[in-house]
Amino acid sequence: MSQDKDHDSCCSDQGCASSRQPKFKKELTLLHVTAAPSPVKDACCTNESKCKHESGPEESHDTIEEAAGHKGDFIVYGMDCSACAATIEKAVRQTESIAQVQVNYSTGKMKVVAEEAAALDKLSATVEKLGYSLERVQPKGNTRTYAIEGMDCGTCALTIENHLKTHSAVKQVNVHFASGTMTIEHDNPVEEIIKEVSKAGYKASLVSNRRTGEAKKDKTGTNAVAISGFLLLCGFLGSYTGVSQTLINLLYGISIVIGGYRPARSAYYAVKSKSLDMNVLMTAAVIGAAAIGEWFEGATVVWLFALGNILQARSIEKTRNSIRSLIDLAPPEAFVKGGRQLVRKPVEDISVGEIIVVKPGDKIPLDGTVINGESSVNQAPITGESIPVDMHVGDTVYAGTINEHGSLEVAVTKLVEDTTISRIIHLVEEAQEQKAPTEAFVDKFARIYTPIVFLLALVVMVLPPLLGYGNWGEWFYKGLELLVIACPCALVISTPVAIVSAIGNAAKNGVLIKGGAFLEVAGRITAIAFDKTGTLTEGKPKVSQVFATGTTQEELLSIAYALEEYSTHPIAKAVVEFAKENEISPAHGDKFRNRVGKGVVARIGGQEYFAGNLKLFLELHTPLGELESQVRTLQKEGNTIVIVGTADRILGVIAVADRVRKSSVQALGDLQRAGIHQLVMLTGDNEGTAQKVALQTGVTRYFAELLPENKVAAIKQLQDEGHYVAMVGDGINDAPAIATANLGVAMGGAGTDTAMETADIVLMADNLEKLPHTVKLSRKAIRIIKQNIWFSLIIKAAAFILIFPELLTLWIAVISDTGAALIVILNSMRLLKTKN
Numbered sequence: 001m002s003q004d005k006d007h008d009s010c011c012s013d014q015g016c017a018s019s020r021q022p023k024f025k026k027e028l029t030l031l032h033v034t035a036a037p038s039p040v041k042d043a044c045c046t047n048e049s050k051c052k053h054e055s056g057p058e059e060s061h062d063t064i065e066e067a068a069g070h071k072g073d074f075i076v077y078g079m080d081c082s083a084c085a086a087t088i089e090k091a092v093r094q095t096e097s098i099a100q101v102q103v104n105y106s107t108g109k110m111k112v113v114a115e116e117a118a119a120l121d122k123l124s125a126t127v128e129k130l131g132y133s134l135e136r137v138q139p140k141g142n143t144r145t146y147a148i149e150g151m152d153c154g155t156c157a158l159t160i161e162n163h164l165k166t167h168s169a170v171k172q173v174n175v176h177f178a179s180g181t182m183t184i185e186h187d188n189p190v191e192e193i194i195k196e197v198s199k200a201g202y203k204a205s206l207v208s209n210r211r212t213g214e215a216k217k218d219k220t221g222t223n224a225v226a227i228s229g230f231l232l233l234c235g236f237l238g239s240y241t242g243v244s245q246t247l248i249n250l251l252y253g254i255s256i257v258i259g260g261y262r263p264a265r266s267a268y269y270a271v272k273s274k275s276l277d278m279n280v281l282m283t284a285a286v287i288g289a290a291a292i293g294e295w296f297e298g299a300t301v302v303w304l305f306a307l308g309n310i311l312q313a314r315s316i317e318k319t320r321n322s323i324r325s326l327i328d329l330a331p332p333e334a335f336v337k338g339g340r341q342l343v344r345k346p347v348e349d350i351s352v353g354e355i356i357v358v359k360p361g362d363k364i365p366l367d368g369t370v371i372n373g374e375s376s377v378n379q380a381p382i383t384g385e386s387i388p389v390d391m392h393v394g395d396t397v398y399a400g401t402i403n404e405h406g407s408l409e410v411a412v413t414k415l416v417e418d419t420t421i422s423r424i425i426h427l428v429e430e431a432q433e434q435k436a437p438t439e440a441f442v443d444k445f446a447r448i449y450t451p452i453v454f455l456l457a458l459v460v461m462v463l464p465p466l467l468g469y470g471n472w473g474e475w476f477y478k479g480l481e482l483l484v485i486a487c488p489c490a491l492v493i494s495t496p497v498a499i500v501s502a503i504g505n506a507a508k509n510g511v512l513i514k515g516g517a518f519l520e521v522a523g524r525i526t527a528i529a530f531d532k533t534g535t536l537t538e539g540k541p542k543v544s545q546v547f548a549t550g551t552t553q554e555e556l557l558s559i560a561y562a563l564e565e566y567s568t569h570p571i572a573k574a575v576v577e578f579a580k581e582n583e584i585s586p587a588h589g590d591k592f593r594n595r596v597g598k599g600v601v602a603r604i605g606g607q608e609y610f611a612g613n614l615k616l617f618l619e620l621h622t623p624l625g626e627l628e629s630q631v632r633t634l635q636k637e638g639n640t641i642v643i644v645g646t647a648d649r650i651l652g653v654i655a656v657a658d659r660v661r662k663s664s665v666q667a668l669g670d671l672q673r674a675g676i677h678q679l680v681m682l683t684g685d686n687e688g689t690a691q692k693v694a695l696q697t698g699v700t701r702y703f704a705e706l707l708p709e710n711k712v713a714a715i716k717q718l719q720d721e722g723h724y725v726a727m728v729g730d731g732i733n734d735a736p737a738i739a740t741a742n743l744g745v746a747m748g749g750a751g752t753d754t755a756m757e758t759a760d761i762v763l764m765a766d767n768l769e770k771l772p773h774t775v776k777l778s779r780k781a782i783r784i785i786k787q788n789i790w791f792s793l794i795i796k797a798a799a800f801i802l803i804f805p806e807l808l809t810l811w812i813a814v815i816s817d818t819g820a821a822l823i824v825i826l827n828s829m830r831l832l833k834t835k836n
Contacts, residue, residue, distance in 0.1 A: 201266030228259030308818025329400035368410035375406035383765035453486035490820035494788030522778035527678035527723035638692035670772035
């Protein structure tokens with residue numbers, strides 16, 4: 001068979017089957033490419049001694065169920081294909097005291113739950129007998145995550161980091177301004193870490209202690225700003241009513257102390273940590289203003305700076321809460337069925353296997369499988385799809401989704417920390433913490449820019465008066481203005497706030513973007529390649545016709561059933577399902593093997609039988625006669641063909657067809673309207689089927705009859721043509737092509753944890769509906785980031801120019817700095833409101 005996912009190909013690695021480069025031929029009508037067949041036969045793995053291809057299912061990519069016992073995570077070395085993973089999983093499962101095991105070929109990892117701790121230590125010997133090796137992943141030490149309040153720029157994060165690194169109890173620390181969190185490994189008590197952060201002028205709280213909702217508001221900063229502003233106003237009005245200048249200056253001085261205490265304390269620890277942040281610059285400017293008798297200027301600077309900090313912090317907090325609000329999607333409690341009674345329990349106390357009851361209108365508290373009842377479930381919080389999905393017995397439901405109609409009994413399959421919504425929150429928070437290339441560049445620029453301007457301010461204060469140009473007070477004041485302008489707050493904020501806003505918007509619409517770097521790449525994409533089966537089509541093909549030529553139809557289906565039974569490919573499943581529907585029993589077979597990209601072979605009744613595509617039987621030199629023209633006609637009509645027979649004769653042909661998704665046609669049209677005109681389909685299917693699907697979906701180009709390694713070559717060809725390429729697949733079978741593309745996009749992330757782990761961007765729904773929104777959002781984010789950067793630089797340049805003609809005052813400099821930062825934040829927050 002020539003399906004686009006290389007019929008039951010056990011290897012997804014491009015070097016697995018052949019190193020030969022594909023040959024391409026082009027036509028002038030609808031541009032397409034056909035790959036030449038690979039000369040390799042029976043090549044499933046590069047290491048045949050390791051890969052035991054007995055009949056059996058492929059590896060499961062779902063997360064193992066949580067169970068009581070001793071848990072261990074391992075890295076597996078030596079796996080060449082997914083069949084290797086299945087072999088290891090089977091062997092480990094049969095080991096004494098092992099309760100659960102999952103081997104993930106894509107990530108090269110194994111998770112094990114054992115009844116006894118000693119059983120985990122014996123696994124290395126078991127796996128080594130199979131020809132592989134294990135390395136146990138040791139859990140990290142006391143690593144905790146804290147929420148940090150009060151940060152309003154990236155230098156604040158650097159100050160906290162540098163301060164905590166001086167403590168011997170702290171092993172490692174990373175403070176993330178964008179997400180407002182700190183990840184730290186430490187040996188001392190939590191209270192001490194919170195105390196040290198407060199010394200630096202910020203507030204920390206342990207994330208694990210905050211179940212739901214926002215943190216309690218700290219009003220001390222607001223009160224200080226209010227009192228400082230009142231005293232400033234009293235002093236200002238007093239200057240017009242004949243009050244003594246000493247009293248007025250005293251009011252200004254108290255205003256400076258109250259409003260500037262927290263920034264001054266932060267400045268002290270910043271200097272101590274060898275960090276030059278905005279608090280240091282502002283404190284130095286205020287002290288300088290007081291030193292030359294400009295008490296009003298100093299008090300005004302302090303008040304404007306403190307007010308700006310509060311407004312910035314609140315605005316940034318809104319972007320952070322766009323993600324934190326996801327935590328509240330799943331209810332904290334659930335009704336657990338105990339006999340005939342329902343007991344209300346916290347979700348943290350519910351174990352895998354327990355039965356929970358979800359009433360109409362309630363949110364589903366945990367991931368699970370429906371065991372009783374029928375209903376419609378709104379999955380928008382997870383997938384972004386607005387249309388409810390009908391749920392029946394056996395269907396999977398997710399925590400945070402809404403049960404709209406009937407009552408459901410659900411068997412819990414994942415603990416609260418392992419649910420899909422929990423994984424989404426975790427991945428999004430990780431994504432927010434990763435710096436995009438633009439952000440990293442701006443940070444480096446700010447680290448150089450700030451000390452240079454600081455030194456320039458000192459030169460302006462000292463050099464001109466020494467050379468006899470003007471007086472000391474005049475140039476000292478200009479130097480103070482330069483200190484204020486030296487703060488690169490707006491510039492540093494320009495990128496991370498936009499990225500956090502965009503990632504938050506995407507998450508709420510059922511799209512996971514793994515980091516700012518991938519957001520930027522998505523905005524630059526010029527070509528998108530799509531896997532066919534399950535991406536552009538429904539991925540649920542059905543048998544359309546059966547032709548038995550050398551035997552009865554019943555025997556043909558019995559042999560086909562036996563050959564295809566252990567394959568997970570959609571085409572094979574369609575054949576097996578059709579045989580079951582017709583109550584056909586499978587023939588007894590053994591010695592199952594794969595012909596990569598061509599089909600399967602097994603021994604039945606002492607003779608080898610094959611099921612595969614036309615290429616396979618041409619390679620076997622099997623006489624086809626008139627059957628060959630009939631096969632080609634069926635292929636031109638859009639059918640995928642499964643030929644069944646021996647090396648000597650053909651037993652019959654099974655035609656299978658797949659339907660194009662309506663959502664795919666709509667999505668591709670939206671992408672073209674968004675300006676992406678290179679929409680490419682990659683398929684292992686025959687040319688006739690590929691052309692039919694291309695015409696139905698509206699792709700502008702297709703590559704047909706591709707083996708796994710050919711898909712990688714097709715992606716490289718697009719890149720060689722100058723395109724930034726995104727590859728859309730299921731995150732497992734298309735792993736090599738996804739890894740080769742500039743951007744990997746996995747579809748159907750809600751159904752598989754592997755898709756969430758492997759791709760750069762994950763569409764949680766099992767369709768392309770949200771892909772155009774992702775592209776538009778990414779492009780808008782890049783535009784806003786550029787707007788923010790240019791605006792910040794222009795404001796700084798204008799302030800520099802206005803200093804020397806004496807058109808700029810100290811308090812106007814503060815307004816230009818804090819005002820620019822606020823405008824940048826508000827501009828970035830527009831991304832939160834971007835709709836489909």
